[in-house]
Amino acid sequence: xxxxxxxxxxxxxxxxxxxxxxxxxxxxxxxxxxxxxxxxxxxxxxxxxxxxxxxxxxxxxxxxxxxxxxxxxxxxxxxxxxxxxxxxxxxxxxxxxxxxxxxxxxxxxxxxxxxxxxxxxxxxxxxxxxxxxxxxxxx
Numbered sequence: 001x002x003x004x005x006x007x008x009x010x011x012x013x014x015x016x017x018x019x020x021x022x023x024x025x026x027x028x029x030x031x032x033x034x035x036x037x038x039x040x041x042x043x044x045x046x047x048x049x050x051x052x053x054x055x056x057x058x059x060x061x062x063x064x065x066x067x068x069x070x071x072x073x074x075x076x077x078x079x080x081x082x083x084x085x086x087x088x089x090x091x092x093x094x095x096x097x098x099x100x101x102x103x104x105x106x107x108x109x110x111x112x113x114x115x116x117x118x119x120x121x122x123x124x125x126x127x128x129x130x131x132x133x134x135x136x137x138x139x
Contacts, residue, residue: 043135046070047079050112052128054120061117063098063128069105074138076103081115082131085124097131104138 051064063081083096100115120126 040070040072043070043077043133044130046135047077047130047133049081049128049130052126054126059119059122061096061120061126061128063100063115063117065100065102065113065115065130067102067105067111067113069107069109069111070135071107072137074104074106076101076136076138077105078102078134078136079113079115079130080132081117082129083117083120084127084129087127087129095131 046068048066049063050066051062053062054060055062061083063083065079065081067077067079069075079100079102081098081100083098084093089095096118098115098117100113102111102113105111115128117126117128
C-alpha cells in the first residue's frame, strides 16, 4: 500500500477516536445547560391570613391578609381567600372565595389587605384561609 493510503486511514481513525472521546463530553455539557437562578418559591408561601371576623353591621366575613415581599423587586399579589365553617374541607364542598389585590409590595416589606366574603349565618364561626396566590413583578 502506498503512503497516501496509510495517511488517509490514520486521519480517518483519528477523527473517529476524537468523536468517541469528545462527542459524549459535548453532549454532557450541552445537556447540563447553564446554571439558572434558583426556582422561586410559590407566592402562597408569602401570604397568610392574620384575622377572620364577621362584621357586626353587614354580617359579612372579613379576612385580614398579610403579604411579605419577596427579594428581587417590587410587585403585586392577587390572593384568593376561602371562607368555610371548618378548617377541614368536606369532600365535594364548595367554599365561598374572594380576591384581594395588594399592589406595590417592596422586597422585605409587609403589606396588608382585607378580603370581604359572603354574608355569614348567625351563631357560626367562620374559618378563613389562603386558597391561592399569584405574584406579578412590577415592570
